[in-house]
Amino acid sequence: MFTGIIESLGEVKAIEEDKENVIFTIQSPISHELKVDQSLAHNGVCLTVTSVKDDTHQVTAILETLRKSNLGDWQVGSLVNLERSMPANGRFDGHIVQGHVDQTATCTEVLDEDGSWLFTFKYDKSPGNFTVEKGSVCINGVSLTVVNSQDGQFSVAIIPYTYENTNFKQIDKGTRINLEFDILGKYIQRLYGERMA
Numbered sequence: 001m002f003t004g005i006i007e008s009l010g011e012v013k014a015i016e017e018d019k020e021n022v023i024f025t026i027q028s029p030i031s032h033e034l035k036v037d038q039s040l041a042h043n044g045v046c047l048t049v050t051s052v053k054d055d056t057h058q059v060t061a062i063l064e065t066l067r068k069s070n071l072g073d074w075q076v077g078s079l080v081n082l083e084r085s086m087p088a089n090g091r092f093d094g095h096i097v098q099g100h101v102d103q104t105a106t107c108t109e110v111l112d113e114d115g116s117w118l119f120t121f122k123y124d125k126s127p128g129n130f131t132v133e134k135g136s137v138c139i140n141g142v143s144l145t146v147v148n149s150q151d152g153q154f155s156v157a158i159i160p161y162t163y164e165n166t167n168f169k170q171i172d173k174g175t176r177i178n179l180e181f182d183i184l185g186k187y188i189q190r191l192y193g194e195r196m197a
Contacts, residue, residue, distance in 0.1 A: 002041045002083050004094035004136075004143020006166050010042070010080040013056060020063040023050075024074065028082055031057040039099070041083040043167070044141030044178045045069050046099025069101045070140075070176040079167040081141040094143030095136040097180060102129060105139075105179040107171050108153070117158045118147070119171060123179055125152035130181065138180040142166055 010028035017023075026042070034040065034057050038049045047059040066072040074080070105123035121139070123129060131137055131146045131154040138144070144156040158168050171177065 001086050002044075002046070002094075002097040002099050002141070003086050003090075004044075004083070004097045004138050004141060006081045006083055006142055008082045009165065009167065010082045012074050012076055012078045012080060015074065015076060018060070022061050022066060022071070023058055024061065024071070025056050025058050026080055026082075027056045028080075029055070030082060030084070031055050034084075039085045041085075041097070041099045041141050042080050043070065044081070044097065044099065044138050044180055045071060045101055046085075068103065069178050070104050073176055079170055081166050083141055095138075095182065097138045097141070097143060099141075100180065101178040102181050103179055104176045107173055107175045107177065110171070110173060113157075115160070117163060117168070118155050119158060119168070120148075120153065120155040121177065121179070122153050128181075132182075136182045138178075138182075140167060140171075140177050142168070 008028050008030045010026040012024055013027045014025035032055055034049050034052050036049055039046050040049055049057050050060055051058040061071045103124055105121040107119060108122050109120040111118040131149045133146060133149040135146050136143060137146050147155040147157055163169055
């Protein structure tokens, strides 16, 4: 389990195809602290560390992960939001994030609001996928508060610290992002839907 509080930015250093899988080599300030078999969220996708060498680590994305996330869009030089799983005695600063991306969404607008940025995203509004005004959402592994929730679209406001310390600075109009909806909202919607059936 994760909380959506990014620990570090990583940079993609190498991409290697292995049949249907893709092996990514990531360089980051926390790579040397990692261990093989450890779970680590990469842009909100929970991946298993398969190798650690100096200041780099490797992870493998299978075809299903590549289809459901934006990992297939990564190139050498792409910045990646990293978060280790939450320790049992850790603080819960964000919200419950599983590291299971529901779908990708597309950035439709970025507004510079002179001290903050307003990012708007469009997503597939199929059953079970929704946002709530002032509710939580996870974008590329970052726990954020929903602004201006609409049918199939929402916005988030980004402060300078988040902009500089995550890969939001690489998100422009047309960029695909990983989206995980609030797990509590999904369970409530599921239970409510079953009782109404």
